[in-house]
Amino acid sequence: MPEPATAEGPDVVVVGQGYVGLPVALRAARVGRRVLGFDLDKDRVDKLRRGESFVDDVTDADLRTVIADGRFRAGDDAAELAGFSTAVVCVPTPLRDGAPDLGHIESAARLLAPHVTPGCCVVLESTTYPGTTEEVFAPILEAGSGLRAGPDFHLGYSPERIDPTNPRFGLVNTPKIVSGVDEASVRAVRAFYDLLVDETVLAGSVREAELAKLLENTFRHVNIALVNELAIYCHELGIDVWSVIDMAATKPFGFMRFTPGPGVGGHCLPIDPSYLSWQVRRALGRTFRFVEIANDVNDNMPGYVVARVAEHLNRRRLAVNGSRILLAGLTYKRNSGDVRSSPAILVARRLQALGADLHAVDPFLTAADVPEGVELVPCDAEQVAAADLVVVLTDHDELDWELLGSVPEHVLDTRNRLRGPAVDRL
Numbered sequence: 044m045p046e047p048a049t050a051e052g053p054d055v056v057v058v059g060q061g062y063v064g065l066p067v068a069l070r071a072a073r074v075g076r077r078v079l080g081f082d083l084d085k086d087r088v089d090k091l092r093r094g095e096s097f098v099d100d101v102t103d104a105d106l107r108t109v110i111a112d113g114r115f116r117a118g119d120d121a122a123e124l125a126g127f128s129t130a131v132v133c134v135p136t137p138l139r140d141g142a143p144d145l146g147h148i149e150s151a152a153r154l155l156a157p158h159v160t161p162g163c164c165v166v167l168e169s170t171t172y173p174g175t176t177e178e179v180f181a182p183i184l185e186a187g188s189g190l191r192a193g194p195d196f197h198l199g200y201s202p203e204r205i206d207p208t209n210p211r212f213g214l215v216n217t218p219k220i221v222s223g224v225d226e227a228s229v230r231a232v233r234a235f236y237d238l239l240v241d242e243t244v245l246a247g248s249v250r251e252a253e254l255a256k257l258l259e260n261t262f263r264h265v266n267i268a269l270v271n272e273l274a275i276y277c278h279e280l281g282i283d284v285w286s287v288i289d290m291a292a293t294k295p296f297g298f299m300r301f302t303p304g305p306g307v308g309g310h311c312l313p314i315d316p317s318y319l320s321w322q323v324r325r326a327l328g329r330t331f332r333f334v335e336i337a338n339d340v341n342d343n344m345p346g347y348v349v350a351r352v353a354e355h356l357n358r359r360r361l362a363v364n365g366s367r368i369l370l371a372g373l374t375y376k377r378n379s380g381d382v383r384s385s386p387a388i389l390v391a392r393r394l395q396a397l398g399a400d401l402h403a404v405d406p407f408l409t410a411a412d413v414p415e416g417v418e419l420v421p422c423d424a425e426q427v428a429a430a431d432l433v434v435v436l437t438d439h440d441e442l443d444w445e446l447l448g449s450v451p452e453h454v455l456d457t458r459n460r461l462r463g464p465a466v467d468r469l
């Protein structure tokens with residue numbers, strides 16, 4: 044698709060065009076800004092230039108509209124960053140050997156620094172530990188521009204809250220926390236997002252904004268670990284943990300439902316809480332025990348599921364070794380095609396190591412996505428009948444649940460998707 048020429052350079056640049064950056068770039072273009080979606084991944088940039096989206100919440104049509112309007116273009120040449128009035132950085136913040144890896148943030152700062160001009164505004168959105176914006180990101184911008192964050196250019200932090208495939212909440216209708224290193228920066232950051240979203244919420248400081256995001260995900264991680272550990276004990280006590288959670292959830296206040304599962308995957312929960320515990324350990328020499336315990340419990344769940352598989356087969360005088368097991372769902376969560384840190388993949392690998400004959404059904408995946416030796420098969424009667432055991436790991440809505448549950452005494456369900464007394468559940 045030919046790229047319409049844009050008369051001038053971008054006034055907004057968004058560095059990082061993934062599930063966070065692309066929606067931000069598209070929204071800025073939609074509200075009339077001239078936007079450059081910048082990414083170092085040339086293949087990703089080529090797809091965007093062709094009007095092809097690779098992000099759940101952005102359609103090809105969304106993309107082609109703003110390209111045709113001349114409001115959005117994708118680029119991978121740092122020279123194209125020149126001239127921005129607002130830069131938003133939405134790059135990954137993974138862990139490396141258990142510690143925060145700020146390499147992408149530092150790289151983005153180095154790319155932007157030569158193009159930082161007096162009065163411009165730079166915002167970091169990537170999830171990170173308190174202090175990153177002012178102690179890591181700002182010094183690189185200042186060194187590369189000769190300008191000072193605050194007095195010369197505006198700088199702030201606004202945590203991303205994108206929940207891919209969420210049918211109710213998206214960028215526009217999710218309150219956006221904003222912050223700045225000084226009053227003028229607060230005004231500039233807030234003014235930018237006030238154009239993009241329904242509601243901005245002012246944090247008392249940049250560090251508060253950074254920590255608020257970590258709290259959001261640590262809260263989930265800890266509470267998921269709570270119900271995971273409860274599930275283990277309920278199984279041994281002969282109590283139905285799913286029914287217990289349903290009962291507790293009838294309380295209209297002071298309780299929030301979380302459910303057990305095969306572990307915690309994705310791009311957020313396995314990582315963000317460890318940014319917090321790492322910072323507490325580094326800054327205070329203390330152990331953030333809740334995070335450490337939650338990591339331990341959640342990391343243990345794939346192994347626990349494998350133990351339950353062995354226990355289930357053993358009751359039928361079958362060994363894992365040589366048993367034909369059909370895994371239902373391999374991605375990290377329902378209705379997502381993302382396998383990053385998926386606990387289901389860890390379960391598959393462990394069962395494989397024990398000699399199981401593994402087949403899997405997952406409508407979101409291709410054979411290339413699944414571990415070698417695991418055969419991706421259609422969800423059909425032949426596959427279910429041939430399986431010694433069906434293990435539900437990720438309960439995608441579009442799987443044939445009536446078929447998967449057609450032999451309930453041959454099912455271990457880790458997501459409480461299948462009903463009936465014969466089904467074995469976490």
Ligand code: SAJ
Nearest residue numbers: 203204205206267301302303304307308309311312375376
């Ligand atoms: N999980 C459970 N039990 C639960 C909830 C989740 O086992 O009760 C598992 C999921 O299966 C998955 C992992 O935890 O493997 C993470 O699930 P998640 O629902 O937290 O989904 P994520 O990782 O996509 O988290 C995102 C986060 N969004 C951002 O960081 C912007 C999180 O803050 C959102 O609250 C979450 O989506 C959401 O609510 O869906």
